[in-house]
Amino acid sequence: MREPSNSQTESLLLQKKAPVMISACLLGIHCRYDGRHASCPDLIDFVTTIPFIPFCPEQLGGLPTPRSPADIKGGDGRDILSGRAKIINADGDDVTEAFKNGAYEALNLARLSGSFIAVMKDSSPSCGLHTQYCEKPSGFGIGIAAALFESSGIRIFELRSNDTFPTRNFLKLIEENH
Numbered sequence: 001m002r003e004p005s006n007s008q009t010e011s012l013l014l015q016k017k018a019p020v021m022i023s024a025c026l027l028g029i030h031c032r033y034d035g036r037h038a039s040c041p042d043l044i045d046f047v048t049t050i051p052f053i054p055f056c057p058e059q060l061g062g063l064p065t066p067r068s069p070a071d072i073k074g075g076d077g078r079d080i081l082s083g084r085a086k087i088i089n090a091d092g093d094d095v096t097e098a099f100k101n102g103a104y105e106a107l108n109l110a111r112l113s114g115s116f117i118a119v120m121k122d123s124s125p126s127c128g129l130h131t132q133y134c135e136k137p138s139g140f141g142i143g144i145a146a147a148l149f150e151s152s153g154i155r156i157f158e159l160r161s162n163d164t165f166p167t168r169n170f171l172k173l174i175e176e177n178h
């Protein structure tokens, strides 16, 4: 299958007016638990030409910044959605409802905007597809916002701040959905 070029991808996204949901910390927004960001320079360059929606599910859920780091206990994001797991922060507080509310608010943004693809920060118990901040036999599980997006049919591309972007997988993802 022929790979779309960057300009073709950008054109497709603009034609469809389908914004990409993007974890705000990857765009240099200081929304992480420690008040810092996790900016990805390649991503910041790429989004200058496409519609996108920055979002931080933890802030959308009403949590402050900075805030105590939190781990998923008793499973991962999917287990939270099914009521089998919780999120407990470093102070021992149960912040499950805030994390869930933020994930659903992020999904509302995606639904309102017609977004069907998300670029999400790795490792996070909210945004990560593979987070170590959970309790799964493999040592890794999915974050709660990522689990909700996944179960709602939104395609997720997981990104680290030092990754090159866009990758072939991302370009294929765009092509498959148009």
Ligand code: SF4
Residues within 6 Å of the ligand: 023, 024, 025, 026, 031, 032, 033, 055, 056, 057, 058, 059, 121, 124, 126, 127, 128
């Ligand atoms: S990984 Fe997600 S929840 Fe965490 S700071 Fe970034 S956008 Fe917010």
